[in-house]
Amino acid sequence: MMHERALQKALLAHLRADPGVSALLADRLWGAAPDDPGHPHLVIGRSESRPLPGEGGGMEHALTLRAVSRFRGSEEAKAIVAAIRTSLFDAVLEADGVRTVDVGVRFADVWPSPAGHRIHAVLRVRAVTEDS
Numbered sequence: 001m002m003h004e005r006a007l008q009k010a011l012l013a014h015l016r017a018d019p020g021v022s023a024l025l026a027d028r029l030w031g032a033a034p035d036d037p038g039h040p041h042l043v044i045g046r047s048e049s050r051p052l053p054g055e056g057g058g059m060e061h062a063l064t065l066r067a068v069s070r071f072r073g074s075e076e077a078k079a080i081v082a083a084i085r086t087s088l089f090d091a092v093l094e095a096d097g098v099r100t101v102d103v104g105v106r107f108a109d110v111w112p113s114p115a116g117h118r119i120h121a122v123l124r125v126r127a128v129t130e131d132s
Helices: 002-015 019-025 075-088
Strands: 041-051 059-069 096-112 121-132
Touching: 002 019, 002 041, 002 059, 002 075, 002 096, 002 121, 019 075, 059 075, 075 096, 075 121
Parallel strands: none
Antiparallel strands: 041 059, 059 121, 096 121
């Protein structure tokens, strides 16, 4: 679990430090959202990982990021997706002796809630980590 914790820590720190992401989300990025998260916000949801074959202790990860907006229309949610995609392009994330050798958004989906009061976005992030 060392790689999983380190990746989440590095990902949150990286996104919080990115001016484009923070302009949209401020400090509303979490591994677990508080009771009243405010909007828009982003939460790291599902996290999958598996060891890579070969030497070196590499791990492959698939993280699901969930964003929620109350903006009427999908513009804000799509801007969040774009900001995160841009932020992670060619990024190297590092924390607690673990670093990424590859990271990026591999899938994104944006849709309105049935009542239309919220817009949801899901991003699937793939990362490969190794000991630094």
